[in-house]
Amino acid sequence: MTQCTELWVDRGNYRNTKIVSEASRPLKAGEILVAIDKFALTANNVSYALSGDMIGYWKFYPAADNWGKVPVWGCANVVTSECHDIAVGERLWGFFPMASHAILEPGKIKAEYFRDVAAHRVDLPGPSLYSSYRRTQAEPDFVQQFENQRCLLFPLFATSFIIYDYLIDNDFFGAQQVVIGSASSKTGFGLAMMLHNDSAVSQAVIGVTSARNKAFVDSLACCDQIILYGEEPQIDNTLATAYVDMSGDTKLTTALHHHLGANMVESCMVGASHWESSGDVGELPGAKPSFFFAPSQIAKRDQEWGHGVAMTKAMEASFKVALKVKDVVEVEWINGAEAVNTAWQDLLDNKVSGSTGIMASMLAGS
Structure with missing residues (x-):
């Protein structure tokens, strides 16, 4: 069994956190287990917590009782697969929890991406944004070279x-x-x-x-x-x-x-x-x-411009700005659940400068 470590946040008191480490449950047919080896931590994640109940961010990765898992943008490798169309070893980018591992249920699978179609996500907002996972090995090499910026800035x-x-x-x-x-x-x-x-x-x-x-x-x-x-x-x-x-x-x-x-x-x-x-x-x-x-606004533009055009334009604009500031934003790497918890507390206290970009991992040995 794979040991999964997660940081849970009290939905009523964001400074109250706990580190939860337990064996990942067995996969069901159609599911995959991914190891999240890097994710970004920014003030945006605090916004996800603040609007978690109003918009539904807490529901992407449900936790027990009044606890929640704050979503982050990161990269992961598929380590176990019960989905015939997604192979072990695939590289993904998308919306993950602050954790070492996560279970996804791929659906609407294309060469470049798939969506998590787990039952609890059916009515959640922004399916083309928050429930889509890019299969990055199908993307151009130059895009793959900007993994950190993609997590942190895009x-x-x-x-x-x-x-x-x-x-x-x-x-x-x-x-x-x-x-x-x-x-x-x-x-x-x-x-x-x-x-x-x-x-x-x-x-x-x-x-x-x-x-x-x-x-x-x-x-x-x-x-x-x-x-x-x-x-x-x-x-x-x-x-x-x-x-x-x-x-x-x-x-x-x-x-x-x-x-x-x-x-x-x-x-x-x-x-x-x-x-x-x-x-x-x-x-x-x-x-x-x-x-x-x-x-x-994305949904409005999807109706006017065609599905996916708005996000394509957004990614192109993001890439241009990321190139301009790549030498301005200093990346700080942190490893382990305790370090992630400390960074979370710093974000809550507004101690992280805009000139600093925190990249994190909770995988053992990372």
């Missing part, structure tokens, strides 16, 4: 692209400037770079960040203006503004809405790097704050 920059597309699709809601909360986050500066580098975008890009991360954001040269938390009045409130919130900071959202008033024409929350400052904002001036759900 999912975040893909979200950046979907937000970028959402703003363009809606003509920026009439905004003349875009304010990005927590601009040092990878999704934040990814969006800023896509907007800033698009010659067709005339809107100014304003990044809001901490004093600690200001130099990093400045080095990326992707913002027309950088504002520190607490300095929101420096933003021109005579201009129609779209706010994209990567921080989840209620205080920041409230300050911006009151400063901009009716000129806050769009306000959407994407991430939660400052998750402990989140909460009900109540009635605010300007556009009503809403939660941005990327799969909804």
Whole structure:
């Protein structure tokens, strides 16, 4: 029997965790067991926990009682297979738990990917995004060479692209400037770079960040203006503004809405790097704050452009940004369940800089 080690998170208290190690159950017909040898840890994973009940992220890999397994983006090898179309030794990229191993049930199998069609996933969101697993050995060599960036940056920059597309699709809601909360986050500066580098975008890009991360954001040269938390009045409130919130900071959202008033024409929350400052904002001036759900925009574009086109565009845009920052984001490798737990706590405390990318493994001997 394969020993599987997982990090479980208390769904009511994210700092309360436990390491669970037990023998993996026997596979059923059609299932595969994969060994996850690398996965990324970013503020995005905190967002998955924060919205786990609302969107369903806890349900991808169910745990007992009030515990949950936070999903991560990573790579894995098939080590046991009861699925005739998936061979032992295949390399996969996709949505896994913080764990050493996972059981998947491949279906809708194509040369390049398959979907996990386990019964508990039938009604879960974003099947083409969260339940699809790329069979990477069928992909071009140059793609395979960017495994770390694919785990660490591509999912975040893909979200950046979907937000970028959402703003363009809606003509920026009439905004003349875009304010990005927590601009040092990878999704934040990814969006800023896509907007800033698009010659067709005339809107100014304003990044809001901490004093600690200001130099990093400045080095990326992707913002027309950088504002520190607490300095929101420096933003021109005579201009129609779209706010994209990567921080989840209620205080920041409230300050911006009151400063901009009716000129806050769009306000959407994407991430939660400052998750402990989140909460009900109540009635605010300007556009009503809403939660941005990327799969909804992807589904809209699938209808308009054809299935899979939006994600292809997102991956292409992600690849371009990843190449630009490959020497800026320093990869930090950690091994073992205890190290992963420490990194998780650091993410909760917002201690991980946007210039650092954590890659992890919980496999024994890794």
